[in-house]
Amino acid sequence: MTAFDFGPFLLLSGKDNVLVARANAAEGLAVTLESGPVTLTRPIPMAHKIARHAIAAGDTILKYGMPIGIATAAIAAGEHVHIHNIRSAYTATISLQDADGVSAGVSL
């Protein structure tokens, strides 16, 4: 596990290619990743994920050091990693908008 400071994001395992928000992170927030600084292009709600570094389409997504899915598109460092750009290796994920239409945290 690296001692790198990702600000409001957690690295759960040194093998991971995603970081997890431990608080709501605002759009425009500057975050320093190992590859350099990035700016969040959308709000990242608590417990959502961003890319630790650039991820190619077809790459396995690792969290807790374990595979949690497969990238369906190229994902830039610092970009939101969720159901719009990764898929399960098992069964498809379904989602709905929340009643307020935004807190689902995804815009497909």
Next chain:
Amino acid sequence: MINAWARADGRKGIRNTVVVAYLVECAHFVASEIVHRFRNTPHEGDVQLIGFPGCYPNEYAAQMMEKLCTHPNVGAVLFVSLGCESFDKVRAANAVDTSGRPVKTLVIQRAGGTRSTVQAGADWITQTIAQIAETPRTQMGVDELIIGTVCGGSDGTSGISGNPAAGKAFDLLVAEGAACIFEETGELIGCEDIMAERAITPELGQILRESVQKAERYYATLGYGSFAAGNAAGGLSTIEEKSLGAYVKSGDSPISGLIKPGDIPPTGGLYLMDVVPDGEVRFGFPNISDNAEIVEMIASGAHMTLFVTGRGSVVGSAISPVIKICANPDTYRALAEDMDVNAGDIIEGKRSIAEVGQEIRDLVIAVAQGAQTKSEDLGHREFILTYKSFEPIGPACLPSAA
């Protein structure tokens, strides 16, 4: 020590409840009216509604009903039948009678309809409450407790705070000799190999692996994983991500066995409950909502259940108390009146996983000694039982019983 109720079969209960069980949906309203008669009385909360809605017979439901009605937290049972449903009410009543508990069956078609059945039921319960108040008490150790765990309304915090803290509590309880049950093989998809390595025998490891493979096939046929829309809103992207978060609530203890709903753990230790039906896909989803899982662990003897939530569930359960552990600090602030433990402190860096795990373990003992959980105090007594089918477990599932 815990001051428990001593049952005739030697088991020990932490509550002394009268359950009113409807045996078909057609008897549901009458049964619920009987329970409502005890609202705003000193016995509110002690008279609880359970039931089975179907008119067609199902061996799983029959066995579950018998196990639930002879659970050590249950002191007496009132069955409410319409009269023409297929549920075998004589078999169920005989099982309760054999266990030494007071039991009564009311048949609406013969009891004069709604009002007279409600009155007859309320009268029987009033006299029976006085009778079961005389049930002898006995000392009970932590090593005689059976504790279940589920997670529901999970989000991305569940796997970081609430579930690891529940897992730490499980490690403490297993070390003290308690039997702990985790479940939902459909939410262990992706974890089968790391879980199999924790089995106490290689044969059991293979059985654990196969139970998850069975869940994977079952859900693939249904075309839908054990994954709700709110899980995605909460930051979980795939079933395997949800699974890894859910798996950690099992803690780090060796896995002593695999049980199915209604099987009682033979010794202390950690057990996986296989909740996915055997054979071809019948009757729909294995467990249609969180309370179906809680009910199955109660049928396997669970005295209480640890329920970890991130999005925020408010449910309790009939028969056995539910301790709610909130993984998400924002949800805890929003729903504090429903939450027993704030594991969101871990996310905010205020407390460690070990500290919250110890709090959960201590709360388990307090609830066993009679403290009310938040959901009990609020009056939550959710219950659901539907159709399933299982084959019995084989001897390799419980190596420690041999």
